[in-house]
Amino acid sequence: MTLLELDNVYSAYGSARVLHGVSLKIERGERVALIGRNGVGKTTVVNSCIGAARLTQGAISFMGRKQNPIRAYNAARSGISIVPQGRRIVPGLTVRENLILGSAPDRPGPWNMEAVFDMYPILRERADGLGTAMSGGQQQMLAIGRALMSNPDLLILDEPSEGLAPVIVDELGESLVRLAEQGTAILLIEQNFGLIRAVGDRYYVMSKGTVVDQGRLADLSNEELKSHVSV
Numbered sequence: 001m002t003l004l005e006l007d008n009v010y011s012a013y014g015s016a017r018v019l020h021g022v023s024l025k026i027e028r029g030e031r032v033a034l035i036g037r038n039g040v041g042k043t044t045v046v047n048s049c050i051g052a053a054r055l056t057q058g059a060i061s062f063m064g065r066k067q068n069p070i071r072a073y074n075a076a077r078s079g080i081s082i083v084p085q086g087r088r089i090v091p092g093l094t095v096r097e098n099l100i101l102g103s104a105p106d107r108p109g110p111w112n113m114e115a116v117f118d119m120y121p122i123l124r125e126r127a128d129g130l131g132t133a134m135s136g137g138q139q140q141m142l143a144i145g146r147a148l149m150s151n152p153d154l155l156i157l158d159e160p161s162e163g164l165a166p167v168i169v170d171e172l173g174e175s176l177v178r179l180a181e182q183g184t185a186i187l188l189i190e191q192n193f194g195l196i197r198a199v200g201d202r203y204y205v206m207s208k209g210t211v212v213d214q215g216r217l218a219d220l221s222n223e224e225l226k227s228h229v230s231v
């Protein structure tokens, strides 16, 4: 079953055209890396899926159903959850309250607050403290935990390694692989070489608003991979 499909997608912010014919597909349980240098349009792929960038041509489907017009809530209802760039932990809310924000009562499944606490025990310890009072790595775990609360079939992460220490990035990679083993498909937007290698199975490379290469990461040399990312 195809979870997410972009077919020849063109999209824009106002009159600024950013995507020029992006096609990609993510099947159930896959781990896909979307890579490319700064500003090539990776975040705009996500924004196009939730209507934050305007689709001007092409089609986007969730679970085989075309989304037209695109509504932000359709992604979550269809089982697609997003961990946004910069984490966006809600200020003034506790860890527990931030997690509750991610829950979707009509999407039952293995993920609930206890399951998130078991995956990231530090969140249990800090449950009644403010989410924004935690370290960057802990906030990233909270952002992932919040996204899992809706029991997604596909988790999209936008540069989750940003601002994290290397050892924390390694832990993050391990937790994402565990998640995928439990059946959650992953679309990882990243520039961090190690995290892409640890998590990705297939890849798409973007340049100037379109996909310029795709394949299996195992078939991509370190030099080739490095040439596709900024760091």
Ligand SMILES: Nc1ncnc2c1ncn2[C@@H]1O[C@H](COP(=O)(O)OP(=O)(O)OP(=O)(O)O)[C@@H](O)[C@H]1O
Residues within 6 Å of the ligand: 013, 016, 018, 036, 037, 038, 039, 040, 041, 042, 043, 044, 045
């Ligand atoms: N809200 C917006 N309005 C207008 N232009 C935008 C907006 N958001 C992004 N852009 C432009 O769209 C282009 C693609 O940006 P996007 O954030 O999708 O790239 P990216 O590959 O995710 O880069 P990064 O790695 O820096 O996050 C850039 O030229 C950017 O300036």
